[in-house]
Amino acid sequence: MSTIKRILVTGGAGFLGSHLCERMVEAGHDVICLDNFFTSQKSNVAHLLDKPNFELLRHDLTHPIFLEVDQIYNLACPASPGHYQYNPIKTMKTSVMGAINMLGLAKRCNARVLQASTSEVYGDPEVHPQTEDYRGSVNPIGPRACYDEGKRAAETLFMDYHRRNNVDIRIVRIFNTYGPRMHPYDGRVVSNFIRQAILGEDITIFGDGAQTRSFCYRDDLVEGIIRMMDGSEDCIGPINLGNPGEFTIRELADLVIEITGSKSKLVERPLPADDPTRRQPDITLAKKHLKWEPKVPLREGLAETIKWFHTIRLEDYRAPTP
Ligand code: NAD
Ligand code: UDP
Numbered sequence: 001m002s003t004i005k006r007i008l009v010t011g012g013a014g015f016l017g018s019h020l021c022e023r024m025v026e027a028g029h030d031v032i033c034l035d036n037f038f039t040s041q042k043s044n045v046a047h048l049l050d051k052p053n054f055e056l057l058r059h060d061l062t063h064p065i066f067l068e069v070d071q072i073y074n075l076a077c078p079a080s081p082g083h084y085q086y087n088p089i090k091t092m093k094t095s096v097m098g099a100i101n102m103l104g105l106a107k108r109c110n111a112r113v114l115q116a117s118t119s120e121v122y123g124d125p126e127v128h129p130q131t132e133d134y135r136g137s138v139n140p141i142g143p144r145a146c147y148d149e150g151k152r153a154a155e156t157l158f159m160d161y162h163r164r165n166n167v168d169i170r171i172v173r174i175f176n177t178y179g180p181r182m183h184p185y186d187g188r189v190v191s192n193f194i195r196q197a198i199l200g201e202d203i204t205i206f207g208d209g210a211q212t213r214s215f216c217y218r219d220d221l222v223e224g225i226i227r228m229m230d231g232s233e234d235c236i237g238p239i240n241l242g243n244p245g246e247f248t249i250r251e252l253a254d255l256v257i258e259i260t261g262s263k264s265k266l267v268e269r270p271l272p273a274d275d276p277t278r279r280q281p282d283i284t285l286a287k288k289h290l291k292w293e294p295k296v297p298l299r300e301g302l303a304e305t306i307k308w309f310h311t312i313r314l315e316d317y318r319a320p321t322p
Contacts, residue, residue: 006030007127008069008103010061011076013037015182016116016174018044019222020073025054032067035076036060039083041317044181061098062090067105071229072113074102077151079118081144081272082187088146095150096157100110103161106168114170114229115158117238119279120148120175129246129280132173132238142274155238162236170228175242175281179218179301180308184317190215190302193253194309197262207271209250214280216243217301220294227290235289242281243294259303 007024009015012033018040023030025048033045034057048054061076077094078084084091085208099115106113122130123138133252138148161167178190196203224241247255253266285290 004028004030004034004070005070008034008067008072010034010072010074010098011116013040013041013042013056014075014079015044015179016177016218016222016225017073017075018181019179019218020075020225021045021048021054023222023226025051025309029053031055032057033061033067034061034065037300039078039183039186043316061101062093064101064104067109069105069109069111072102072106072111073116073225073229074113074114075097075116077116077147079189080183080186083148083183084147085143088143091146092150095147095154097152099157103157103167107161107165110168110294112168112170112229113158114172114225115154116225117155117171117173118147118151119173119175119242119281120144121152121155122279123148124274124276125278128278129244129282130240131282132285139274143272143276168233169236170231171237171239172228172241173224173238174221175216175240175244175279176213177216177218177221179305181218182305184309184312184314189213189249189252190305193256194260194302194306195314197256197264198262198306198309200262200264202267203257203264204252204269205249205253205266206269206275208268209253209266210293211271211275212245212246212278212280213252214246215252215301216241216294216298217304220296224286224290224292226293230242231290235285239285239289240281240283241286241292241302242283243298244281244283245298246278246280247298255299255302259299259306279321
């Protein structure tokens, strides 16, 4: 039997999706990259367009689509607070209707479908580090809810399609991930700090900068996603994927300044509503079931990302449109 699979990657032109498409094309699979380019540009996958086993589809995931595939990586969704709050109703629709459409497709094709969920399902957590059995502390009516609750509802749909319809599912909860091809204007902390440092602008610390995040390099994360998709039925998730190395936002700023050699100054700005205070993944389950743990330390991953930022023209990147 052929090991070549027909693989659909929704959100495939995005930061993580484009890297995943690249890995799947290199492995010889037939890859369909589906995207509406809300937060991404074709340049992310331009180098794949002339490959015979790669196809690019402009489609909005809130509408059903009929394809024949063996695996579906469901990544379509704006991911940074600025992007997902731009049109919050659309964000919720993408998570919920996108999940329904992809689960329906998986059911019809007998395909395996993986949901890119998020550490945001834990909200502003009271449990630290976060384990998968922690049910989270999300404000359902706050400005982050369109993303957090959309992703939570998607997880519910995945589990119900699995229990009721026997759909072959996997769920990963991704923690903050960074690397080349992240959108330089997505408003996320890593892209903001690197861009500001390179341009010599003030580095904007929201709040006092004592809040923490755990940053995972893109290549590590994508490896974890693939292992989860190809892993056994004993582990359908949800499973945490992230780097347990925890840093304050101020520590991150200092590191970016050191690596870039920038003269930028740190300035404090108001902390956004519902901004989680601490975040760190417990990856015991991923280590056990996927034999996976991140390999790239923050300093090394940041150096790679900064190198990439020096190769792009910032004016080629546009703000998202509805
Ligand atoms: P990204 O914004 O670069 O990628 C998302 C892609 O989805 C973009 O190409 C966008 O155009 C596309 N998209 C959005 N709405 C769509 C729609 N309605 N129809 C079709 N395509 C649509 O973000 P990313 O960082 O690559 O994130 C990928 C996935 O991983 C997302 O689901 C995100 O929630 C999840 N995730 C990412 C992180 C992270 O730190 N990067 C953390 C947790 C979860
Ligand atoms: N943040 C910051 N300055 C910025 C952008 C973000 O201090 O220019 C902070 C933000 O308030 C949060 C952390 O960095 O505490 C991570 O923010 P990001 O948007 O990258 O991810 P998320 O909050 O979704 O984890």
